[in-house]
Amino acid sequence: MKVLLFGTCLVDTFFPEVGEATLRLLRRFGADPVFPQGQTCCGQPAFNAGYEDTARTAAAHFLSVFDGDAPIVTPSGSCAAMVRHHYPELFHDDPRMLAKARRAGERTYELSRFLVHVARAHEAGLRGRGTITYHASCHLTRSLGVREEPLTLLASLKGAAFVPMADAGRCCGFGGTFMAKLPEISCALAEEKAASVEATGADTVTGCDSGCLMNLADALRRRGSKVRVAHLAQLLAEGL
């Protein structure tokens, strides 16, 4: 099955290892991933900051690059939420684009959702190691409603132990442009999150959004923490 991989601008620019892990996973589970080279960013930073025209430009570009019928898979809850929920809003008064946006939204899968519901990766008996805790990022859970899938995948890792963190669903303070506009509050929130991570005693913290994980990694580093931060795709790919 052909799937279109939307890497996201963050993964593309900062975390190619997450993209590579995603590719390996998709291939292992029988998909034929294609990375459209024309892709850029979903437009979320502009959308969230109120730059609607800019966001619309980015969205239109995305829709032309990801045109077709193949499922679109992305290792990011918040970018998937952008496409699924906000693209239709951006084109609400343009019937042709609206139809396109809706179709793209329906075709868009956040990676863990694809891995559980389509690829059934949790039945593959992947290996894992160590003690893992998980940050349930905001748009993934509240906007997309993806709550169980990452936990199902983690639970399926043979040889790894899962420990839940307190308030796993509380915002880490990343918030895209929030981090740049109100850095002090953002830092304070990330610190609190990092403390929750450390309190679990886990050696690895994972999640489904590179932005949050980046923010968290910084806060953990500042604390001098040895906890490893890895995207769920990385942990799963390591167990292949």
Next chain:
Amino acid sequence: MNGEERVRLFLENAAKAAAGTHLLPGPEALRDVLAGIVPPGVPVYCPGLTAAEEAVADLFPNRVADYADAAATVEEVFGAVAETGTLACASVDGRAVQAGLLPAHHVAIVRRDRIFAELDDLFAEVVSAPPTNLTLVTGPSRTADIELTLAIGVHGPERLDIIVV
């Protein structure tokens, strides 16, 4: 919900809200219960507006005419709501609802046939002609304004006793 269940649920919820609860087998027991709840000799406001109030008024030798001077108010109230363990106090028949507010101890007599199952049932009864004042009372007066620590008895009663007859 039948009458028995309503009474049970009302008392259970009222007790959860820190009210003292008393269920009487018959009207005769009212005097005994009141004697046990209200310390002898304290100034009591008991307006004597209903038969039940009339019947117990002579229990209180130090009965005062002004609720502002009373340490306890003993009165029959308009009704109650089982859903929340709430008393409904209403300014009907010349009743001073604030008499259940100023004294530190409020003793409310509730007739079991005046216990509504849900809040909606109470409001359905009053909506066509609400009294000047309808006050729902659930437990004693309370606050958590200092360090979120519960303190009982701020401006209203610190003790609420409910007697179902």
Next chain:
Amino acid sequence: MNLGQTTLRFRQNSVRALEDVALRAAMKQAADTFGAKRAEAFAPVSDLEALRDRASGIRDEVLADLPRHVETFVASATRAGATVHRAKDAAAAREIVAKVLSDRGAKRIVKGKSMVSEEVDLNAHLEAAGMEVFETDLGEYIIQMAGESPSHIIVPAIHKNRRQIGRLFTERLGVPYTEDPQALTRIARGALREKFLSADAGISGANFAAADTGSLVLFTNEGNGRMVTTVPPLHVAILSVEKIIPSLSDLPAFLRLLPRSATGQAITAYVSVITGPRKPGDATGAKELHIVLLDNGRTEILAGESRDILKCIRCGACMNVCPVYRTVGGHAYGWTYPGPMGLILTTLLTGMAKSHPVVDASTLCGACAEVCPVRVPLVPLILQLRRRKVREGFPDPKERRVMAWFGRAAASPGWFSLGQRLAGIFWPLVRAVGGKDVAGRLPPPARIPFRRKAH
């Protein structure tokens, strides 16, 4: 006490709050306690979603034809014997209240907690007119004594610990020192009892107003709301127009939702339903009841794209779960209403020019909308305000330049790759210019971006 709007300095305010260790601990404790209690209180409610739908539906119904509901309320309340005043703005509301009081020679005023009175800065105005105003909610009483403003809408003095309050009571009231909350509460009870009994007038807010009966509804716990509305001979209630619900029989839905959402109680200790002043044969109620219905921009909000914020019933649940609010507290927002609901209302009521930084005070995490009992679409409303902020030209030029560049890069893979390459080359510079708080938290760009490996 309203100390002048400082919303434009949201960031500076928040930095100051972040440095206040005691405040942060107290805020977190309050937010967590209320958050946990809220969840606990709703656990036994089996049909919660249906209940939220119903309450939300009632609020929608009100907003669909607010002027008609206001007319009905005015007619009903008048029929019940109240005098209803319509106040266009804050100044009008202050004037009306001051005139009602001074015409009757009222000098000593007891006051229940009312956010609307804070919104119009009523106390300062009445005090300037020579009246003594006593806040009677315990938290407000402490705050007033200390000359401060509330930091939390439900527990206004949350930022003060028991020792500070004990010392304050000793200093101001001349009582022996104690730090036992129960004992402090008893002291306040004694001090305020005398005020209630000697007051010329009481001022209250209202949580709801029923159009069909003209009733005012107040949810309280301490009993001061009951005192203020029944003990003095004159009662002045001030509320904003959107507090109206069509019928008194709609109240149960809100009785079930509001206290649970606010403090995690199944119901508040007291709910007062006041229909007109004392009538012949009554022994309860103020002899005169004046109701001031405040518009202060609501009609304009109603006509615009943000009208759904008027559904809000001020439970505070959205604040307690807001990561920003629970970290910086209420003072940072710089005006009467804090948190997600507050930043929206502040911007709409005081204008973008006086408040635009606060529309950024959200990570858009959505925790607020998840708990709102009446389904106020808080995240879409915040996004709308951000769009308006951009349309009206408030963001700084640097941000606009970055966004313009971003737009170009997002629409063109060539520019995008160039951007990636430049970011890599100029990374040390970006770090230096961006400062340690922002750029210092980003990792350096990958040497080879994913796109060049993804074949």
